[in-house]
Amino acid sequence: MSMTRKLLAVAATGAVLLSLAACSSDSGSTGGGDAAEGGTECNVGISMPTRSLERWINDGEQLQKALKDADCTVDLQYADNKTDQQISQIQNQIAGGAKILVIAAIDGEVLAPVLEEAKKQDATVIAYDRLINGTENVDYYATFDNYKVGQLQGEFIADQLDLAGGAGPFNLEPFAGSPDDNNAKFFFSGAWDVLLPYVEKGQLVVPSGKAPKSNDEWASIGIQGWASDKAQSEMDNRLSSFYSGDQKVDVVLSPNDSLAIGIIASLRSAGYAPGEDYPIISGQDADKANVKAILDGEQSMTVWKDTRTLGERVFTMIESIVAGEEVEVNDEETYDNGEKVVPSFLLDPEVVVKDDVQSKLVDSGFVKAGDVGL
Ligand code: BGC
Numbered sequence: 001m002s003m004t005r006k007l008l009a010v011a012a013t014g015a016v017l018l019s020l021a022a023c024s025s026d027s028g029s030t031g032g033g034d035a036a037e038g039g040t041e042c043n044v045g046i047s048m049p050t051r052s053l054e055r056w057i058n059d060g061e062q063l064q065k066a067l068k069d070a071d072c073t074v075d076l077q078y079a080d081n082k083t084d085q086q087i088s089q090i091q092n093q094i095a096g097g098a099k100i101l102v103i104a105a106i107d108g109e110v111l112a113p114v115l116e117e118a119k120k121q122d123a124t125v126i127a128y129d130r131l132i133n134g135t136e137n138v139d140y141y142a143t144f145d146n147y148k149v150g151q152l153q154g155e156f157i158a159d160q161l162d163l164a165g166g167a168g169p170f171n172l173e174p175f176a177g178s179p180d181d182n183n184a185k186f187f188f189s190g191a192w193d194v195l196l197p198y199v200e201k202g203q204l205v206v207p208s209g210k211a212p213k214s215n216d217e218w219a220s221i222g223i224q225g226w227a228s229d230k231a232q233s234e235m236d237n238r239l240s241s242f243y244s245g246d247q248k249v250d251v252v253l254s255p256n257d258s259l260a261i262g263i264i265a266s267l268r269s270a271g272y273a274p275g276e277d278y279p280i281i282s283g284q285d286a287d288k289a290n291v292k293a294i295l296d297g298e299q300s301m302t303v304w305k306d307t308r309t310l311g312e313r314v315f316t317m318i319e320s321i322v323a324g325e326e327v328e329v330n331d332e333e334t335y336d337n338g339e340k341v342v343p344s345f346l347l348d349p350e351v352v353v354k355d356d357v358q359s360k361l362v363d364s365g366f367v368k369a370g371d372v373g374l
Helices: 054-068 083-095 112-120 146-161 182-200 215-221 228-242 257-268 286-293 307-323 354-362
Strands: 009-012 016-019 042-048 071-080 100-103 124-128 140-144 170-174 251-253 302-304 344-347 350-352
Touching: 042 054, 042 083, 054 071, 054 112, 054 307, 071 083, 071 170, 083 100, 100 307, 112 124, 124 307, 140 146, 140 307, 146 182, 146 251, 146 302, 146 350, 170 182, 228 257, 251 257, 251 307, 257 286, 286 302, 286 354, 350 354
Parallel strands: 042 071, 042 100, 100 124, 124 140, 140 344, 170 251
Antiparallel strands: 009 016, 302 350
């Protein structure tokens, strides 16, 4: 059966997406677009890590809506940050006939066996945001440039402190993301390539001693599961064990917003309040609570990844797969998963500070003014 490409304008959260065709426009059927000649049936399983973080809820729901509007069959699952649950959800999607799997892995190292099953029914696998390692059976990777996320955090800190101008010494406490998340080492490397030279020169001092000597040691300061409460207790420990008298922390490298929330809570309970001596704190994601914290002066910046553009990119990839056309990528070098270099599409992240909240986040519809107290 041939597939008609309806170019419907699908208004999905402000973004206009090209709609995938429903094959049987004559029968008026919705759902379960059949395969184009040489293409694939539009039956998509989406596997997201957790509902506990705002971004993944948005990611999953936006893509699901766009695909449903395009008459695809879609199954969206969240795995409560539990690897076994994610594997069994993917198994169910395969059993349900999924021909395309979009997976944001909880643990990038453990999905090879389930992807082997996916390949037996010729499913195409797109790693979403996080790479899946150790398998031939991942076809594409769509993400933001993860190294650049960290680089933007490192450069922000260096600029704010005028490190290039020789200022210092400043007390720094660095954190890294979850050791099982392939992205976390890229975030850390991007930031540490900027900051480590200043640590070596003594312009940045790390009183806790938790300063990896090289990027490879990043997991030693990783926070499992990106958990806010674990970041909070780690920061509590550092402040109570390594800071005394009127010694103050000047800057915290936080790789994302969920860690920043815990770090802010810890600082607050140690008596820090926004004002002149308040530390610089980085973040990533532009979660609502953190945008509020930025407006309140409790967080200095976040690296914004407009997840709507990631959803659009994956939608475009699916559109090509369904039509049997070549999938557009823009990076075929960076993401080696141990078995192959996975063809990737990397999107650009950008810094958001207090003055950008209205123009970048609110005006674009990413957050509602009322939700962040504007
Ligand atoms: C994502 C970040 C997110 C983190 C925690 C990473 O893989 O790229 O955007 O903050 O996971 O969920």
